[in-house]
Amino acid sequence: MSATPQRCLGLLSGTSADGVDAALVTISGAGEHARLTLTAFATYPYPAALRQELFALFAQTAPVLPRLCVLDTLIGEAFVTAAQHLCDAAGVPLQALMVIGSHGQTVWHQPAPDPSLPLAASGTLQIGSPAVIAQRTGVPVIADFRSADIAAGGQGAPLVPYFDWVVFRHPTVHRAVQNLGGIANVTYVPAGAGRDDVLAFDTGPGNMLIDGVVQLLTDDAQAYDRDGQLAARGRVLPELLAFLLDDPYFQLPPPKTTGREAYGRERCRAILEHVGLRPGALRLGAEPKTVEFQRACDLLATLVALTAESIAEAYRRWLGPVDEVIVGGGGTRNPVLMAALARALAPARVVPHEAYGIDSKAKEAMAFALLAHDALLGLPTNMPRATGARQAVTLGSLTPPRLGAPP
Structure with missing residues (x-):
């Protein structure tokens, strides 16, 4: 060569x-x-x-x-x-x-x-x-x-684990490389990993449910919850979170993949219907002090928790020891999601790809x-x-x- x-x-x-x-x-x-x-x-x-x-x-x-x-x-x-x-x-x-x-x-x-x-x-x-x-x-x-x-x-799928293995393997540190795209996926690269030691799979929804619900609630005026501002105004609804975590996909062992067919707009519509929210509840001009507005923010806070908790549960179920989590994808720009993920994965160190000279967007x-x-x-x-x-x-x-x- x-x-x-x-x-x-x-x-x-x-x-x-x-x-x-x-x-x-x-x-x-x-x-x-x-x-x-x-x-x-x-x-x-x-x-x-x-x-x-x-x-x-x-x-x-x-x-x-x-x-x-x-x-x-x-x-x-x-x-x-x-x-x-x-x-x-x-x-x-x-x-x-x-x-x-x-x-x-x-x-x-x-x-x-x-x-x-x-x-x-x-x-x-x-x-x-x-x-x-x-x-x-x-x-x-x-x-x-x-x-x-x-x-x-x-x-x-997934396809990116080859890159993760080439770029991020370390002789003594157990690493999980977590992507927060529309779908969340992890590559587990244990210390000194050879090709056959690398495990990777889709953990479930990343930003897809959050983004999809925001789009429905705003009649597509907003594509996503910028900086997690709406979720930050809400509180996690424990019963709803438990309902959403009772998802057959989360119980499946790797290898497994998922996508828009499971967590796309139809799933988002079903979630809105389940909590009794109508599409357009956060459209331009919606009054922030209404019960409906607060319920929408609570839903988004709960969806953030769903992403973080489903990732953490996947680690507990399927991965070995994790010293460090290297995170990339669009979700890294949502500080509410990143904070929830850091709490859920403690005591592992959570760092962005940029800490290792990799532009996570690229x-x-x-x-x-x-x-x-x-x-x-x-x-x-x-x-x-x-x-x-x-x-x-x-x-x-x-x-x-x-x-x-x-x-």
Whole structure:
């Protein structure tokens, strides 16, 4: 393997579907010996009309198949724009890239067969045509990272534990790397971990229920609870918290994954109905002193507690000793959630990724740059103990670029 450092670009759109994260990374070495340096990172928001169509697709609003087909192309174009803009800003020509790793936008993830279907099987679907990206950029594209693991009997997720193992393993410190995205997931990297010692799984909802309830309560005027301001005005409702923690998903042993199909808008609507709150209760102009307003804040405080307590319970059930928790994802910008998590995980030390020189906003995009880089070298990049796969496999499918220089 060449020791020459390579420039690689990682692209993804997460469960919040708010835009494209793009990370330009220089990678030296490969596999467990890889060393990554972040050159540039940015998030490029989707145009409002495109995001609206995405959520119509998530809701399976007719016409589903034409919308799916068109969005595959349009999301691919959005990824191309992100790649071009980031490389231009960094002063790096596209031709200098070894590879682009594109996770695309997940629209459905079926890690286990659904017995209600007449022909049941596992599967996963991400859109954002890699052919469009390769054609427009002239760079090889690795995409469809989940399918190879599913074909090997795994759940196709989580994918980032490979990055966590490469970057965060330590000879004497037991670490948990916790992501607080729409879905919360953990990678457990015990001291001196080899590949087969790493355990990872989705612990349950991260920001998804909090964000979804805020969107419903404000008639979509707010996308999330900025700085946890609404939750900070509420109190945790013990009976509601106990009800929400009585969730079959939390009882499942790893490997396990979940997503929008379990904790999306329909689940949020059901929670509002359960507590007797109507959509729009916190719309613009709502009176903060009303009983309804306070009930809404109490609900959000309880959902924050749900995220923190479900993570802590997952650690107690499934992990070994934890000395340090390294936290990333959008939830790190919610101080109420971070405080609740620190209380729930004490006495473990809770620190952000930035404490180790990793921009937490850039981490997942960096991970796909690494996965693509190592895939081109034919290295196995799944973590079978995390996904449940029968064996280690190389993740991703290669789409070669067109011949000639990009336009």
